[in-house]
Amino acid sequence: MAIREEILDELLKDYKSPDDLLGTNGIMKELEKRLLNRVLNGELDYHLGYKKHAESGKNSGNSRNGHFKKTLTTKNGEIDLQIPRDRNGEFEPTIVPKGKTRLSAIDDQIIALYARGLTTREVQAHLKEIYDVDVSPDLISTVTNSVIEEVREWQSRPLNEIYPIVYFDALRIKTRDEGRIINKAVYIALGVNMEGKKEVLGIWIEKTEGAKFWLQVMTELKNRGIQDIFIACIDGLKGFPESIETIFPKCEVQLCIVHMVRNSLSYVSWQERKKVAADLRKIYTASTADEGLLHLDKFKNKWDDKYPVIAKSWKNNWDHLSIFFGYPPEIKKVIYTTNAIESLNMSLRKVIKNRGSFPNDQAVSKILFLALRNISKKWNMPIHNWKAAVNQFTIMFEDRMPKNFGI
Numbered sequence: 001m002a003i004r005e006e007i008l009d010e011l012l013k014d015y016k017s018p019d020d021l022l023g024t025n026g027i028m029k030e031l032e033k034r035l036l037n038r039v040l041n042g043e044l045d046y047h048l049g050y051k052k053h054a055e056s057g058k059n060s061g062n063s064r065n066g067h068f069k070k071t072l073t074t075k076n077g078e079i080d081l082q083i084p085r086d087r088n089g090e091f092e093p094t095i096v097p098k099g100k101t102r103l104s105a106i107d108d109q110i111i112a113l114y115a116r117g118l119t120t121r122e123v124q125a126h127l128k129e130i131y132d133v134d135v136s137p138d139l140i141s142t143v144t145n146s147v148i149e150e151v152r153e154w155q156s157r158p159l160n161e162i163y164p165i166v167y168f169d170a171l172r173i174k175t176r177d178e179g180r181i182i183n184k185a186v187y188i189a190l191g192v193n194m195e196g197k198k199e200v201l202g203i204w205i206e207k208t209e210g211a212k213f214w215l216q217v218m219t220e221l222k223n224r225g226i227q228d229i230f231i232a233c234i235d236g237l238k239g240f241p242e243s244i245e246t247i248f249p250k251c252e253v254q255l256c257i258v259h260m261v262r263n264s265l266s267y268v269s270w271q272e273r274k275k276v277a278a279d280l281r282k283i284y285t286a287s288t289a290d291e292g293l294l295h296l297d298k299f300k301n302k303w304d305d306k307y308p309v310i311a312k313s314w315k316n317n318w319d320h321l322s323i324f325f326g327y328p329p330e331i332k333k334v335i336y337t338t339n340a341i342e343s344l345n346m347s348l349r350k351v352i353k354n355r356g357s358f359p360n361d362q363a364v365s366k367i368l369f370l371a372l373r374n375i376s377k378k379w380n381m382p383i384h385n386w387k388a389a390v391n392q393f394t395i396m397f398e399d400r401m402p403k404n405f406g407i
Helices: 005-011 018-022 027-048 104-115 120-131 137-145 148-155 211-223 240-247 257-265 270-284 289-303 308-316 318-326 329-337 340-352 361-376 386-396
Strands: 064-074 077-086 162-177 180-192 198-206 228-234 252-255
Touching (some): 018 027, 027 077, 104 120, 104 137, 104 361, 148 361, 162 198, 162 340, 162 361, 180 340, 180 361, 198 361, 211 240, 228 240, 228 329, 252 257, 257 308, 257 318, 270 289, 270 308, 289 318, 308 318, 329 386, 340 361
Parallel strands (some): 162 228, 228 252
Antiparallel strands (some): 064 077, 162 180, 180 198
């Protein structure tokens, strides 16, 4: 809506400093108050069917009946409104509904701040500092709890029949359980759909990360519509591959190279990490599995005296590591260089790092869902090199590709 210049000139004729516009008694706050009161009276006119003092209102069966005061919290602070009433008690304002003490913009601000990892105290302080609005911890909980039903719907939504790649991983969080603060695992499934776009399939919370619970996750994913996964990228959890293959027998389980490298380097002194990392790189960038094994033997001979656990771990997991060498470069790139799950986990850790612990599992689900909703807004494009990769998927998994794909 265009506003005439002369109106703006009139509003700003006494302007001297930003406080005159945005301050506690500034133009913006007064303008919002006046406009809301004007709209409220306009809504009552519409409800009654006639304007104030109009002849058509005589003997109409309903009329104005004064007003009552109401304090409304907005982004410009708290404002006092005059809510009009009708004699029959039938009028219900639309712009400021009954029982509503905040404009939706404030609720949106609370949810946005909470989703970015701010604690309840930090949300309070931010709203007070920026908008001069006092909100209670109970109010913040009430507003953020409004997404719980949305979390449930999201967690049970139907999924696509086929995902070429799904990354499975778990985060560690501290939460209260039966009066004690304990460590729990947050299971995360990140899929890449046939269009090459990332999609978090779900989050699950359990006391420990174990293959038995992952089996429950696989079962749920299948019940929600997934019929096939071409490649599953996982960490080195014992029994995890078998959990996947039980539900998705054709799925090729690939141990995450990033996890293997990171776990390996955790045994290495800071002074030698670059050297060890360079020698590990020779293993997983080899052209073939046989060449990779050759480099692994060289690594063992060079580093076993200092770090015997590393080569042993790669040997023990070789069956699920060596699958990587069977893929063409186009697929290797989208599995490895994208490093999707690590990037996601890093973003989630930034959100939860300010909290020493959570009061319950619901609080964990709430903040992770809100964080994921923010993160996924950036996932509107296919991952890098996807067109080349999907061409190779079409060749390698021709009999398992969706019908009419690409038509």
